[in-house]
Amino acid sequence: MAKKNPAKWFISWAYIIFTVLSAYNHYFSLLQAVLIAFTGLFLISKNRFWNYAWLNLRAILLFLPHLSISLHQLSLGGLNWLPKPNYEFFVSYFQFIFHFSEWALALFLMLFVYSVIQYFRFKPNINRKWILISFFWFMIPLLFGFYYSVYKKPILQYSVLIFSFPFFLLFVLSFMPNWNKTKSLIVVIIIMMINTTTLIFKREYYSFFYNQGYDAIAKRQIALIDSLKKPVTLLIDGYEPFFLNYYAVKYHHPIPCALYSYDGFNEKNWELYIANLKTNYIACSHVGVTNLNFLDIVQKYYPYFVKKSSGFAYEWYVFSNKNTSKKLYKYEKEINFTQYESLCKKNNGYRLSNQQEYGPLIEINFKELPLCRHDIIHIRLDIDSLKNEGTLVCELKNQNDSLLLWKGASSKQFLNQNEKTSIFLTIRMTDIKNYSYYSTLRTYFWNQNKVNALLKRISIKIESGNPYIYAIFNDF
Known part of the structure; x- marks a missing residue:
């Protein structure tokens, strides 16, 4: 094949490599690759069918070293920390896509309705087969993830649908009329302006995304230690010592920490732990989800509020047994x-x-x-x-x-x-x-x-x- 047509040889191996990379990358990208490969079996011409099947077989063979790991992970069922979705997930997912913005959603609906009207009005020479294929390539991973999460174990998150999302755009844009380059450029600029504006100002992307919990807690703890000039007992739920050490090196400042996880604690032994601490200041924080009762138990022994910081997926509180005038x-x-x-x-x-x-x-x-x-x-x-x-x-x-x-x-x-x-x-x-x-x-x-x-x-x-x-x- 290489001698006859080097271009086809390159495309064939590119297909194999990127199919395998998709399989190794994530199980939802594996699902997407399987969908695309399976669809190809019905689209490929008869004289190329066995060559196409051989390409997919080679991709499967290259994935075999990971098969035992995949089977073990699949036997676990899902993610215990994820809740089961309900039918509101479909609404919230599309809200998420459009930045929870009425403007972005309105623009999309206007373009979609207009393009569908134009499609049925002028009946352009567009192969409907590709419209249906792009629709199913988007919907099948979404529905699979949803029903697996409902009836087995939760696996569905917005992020795992990133692999099928491009096909949603292909489906929507398939109805668009054949505009000239100027009109197309104007529409693209309007779409980019509205979505960029809603991302920055409506979603406040740069306000919270670049204020991540690990970094934020480290910076605030350093500032607290420097301002008080006294020891502060730091308790963090969901942190890893590696991360704290990384930020201690990054900011050239030691960050003493007494506890990196609340796992293994219940309310009783947590209260015993807090009651036996010998400190005047305690910083109680978490990354992700935590038991909020623990925070109230801390205040039973350290009733005075000092300061608080919060952001995406983190909260950081400081309490003291010394009287302060601040209120939580x-x-x-x-x-x-x-x-x-x-x-x-x-x-x-x-x-x-x-x-x-x-x-x-x-x-x-x-x-x-x-x-x-x-x-x-x-x-x-x-x-x-x-x-x-x-x-x-x-x-x-x-x-x-x-x-x-x-x-x-x-x-x-x-x-x-x-x-x-x-x-x-x-x-x-x-x-x-x-x-x-x-x-x-x-x-x-x-x-x-x-x-x-x-x-x-x-x-x-x-x-x-x-x-x-x-x-x-x-x-x-």
Whole structure:
């Protein structure tokens, strides 16, 4: 083949190499390569069929060394940290594509509708086969990822669809009329201007993407150490020592760290760990997702707020046991249960008998709260004389009294010292959908084992949240 036609030889080996590279790169690019290769079997002419099949066989042979690794990884099923998608994923994915911008979406719809009208009006000489192929090359990976995630284990993310996304563009642009170069250039410039503008200003790309968690935490920790001139205990969830060492070298500054991961901790041993720290300042941070109850437990022993920084996929808090004038919360309400019943004696609290299943209900309408979309609600219940399990419950209900969220925190999760327990429950409003100005927050103690207990006080606090916590994937 090489002697007869060097150009064909080059194209053949380029096809093999790039097919194999796609297979090694990512399983979704492997899926895309298989789709394209399989489609080719039905498009190739009969006299070239066996040559084409031989090219694909060579690509398969070159992938065989990785097969055992692939089979092992596939046996794991999926990614445990990913949630299962629902049908809203399809809407949110297209919102993501268009930067959550009405302008970008409107431009796309105008062009698409116009091109489809022109297509059926003038019936240009366009092979419909390629329109359908580009549509299926885009849709099959999307649908496969979705249903595998629903019925097996979650694997679907926006990022894995990057390999099929170009075929969505090919499908849309297939209907476009045959404009001259000037018209085409004008349309391309308009599309680029609108999408660049929405990316920079609507999505604030350069504000959060270049403020990554690992780097941001390192820089802020260095600045804190230099400003305080005192030791600061740094606790990070989701960090790796390698990364911190890298930034220590990069910024020519040591960054002492006591803990790199909260894995292995539950609320009980976390509280014991925090209670035994010998420091005046503690920096509590995380990259990715963390247990927000841990933050409240830290504040039980280090109640004074020093500073905070947050951005895409990270948050960094500094607390102290030395009094400061700064405040973390924009709303604080503490309720002593003495106002609820005559059973409360000498302002000791609400005495819950072994005949009562529920404590007093605290109900607050959202319109009474300075609550924004990304805020965090912190609820704390202090309880005495509890000899069995009970649960602090929070419910969010809409104006029709339908349940939006039910969340409970068991007393068994938390440290019981001399029958005294502080139960913490936190809610990140970014994770809650479909609530409104007329929604209601309800919280109460569920005494499911009907034991005697003394409810001392309950506090509800609202922290200004982090709009960028899921910034790559969600609107903010």
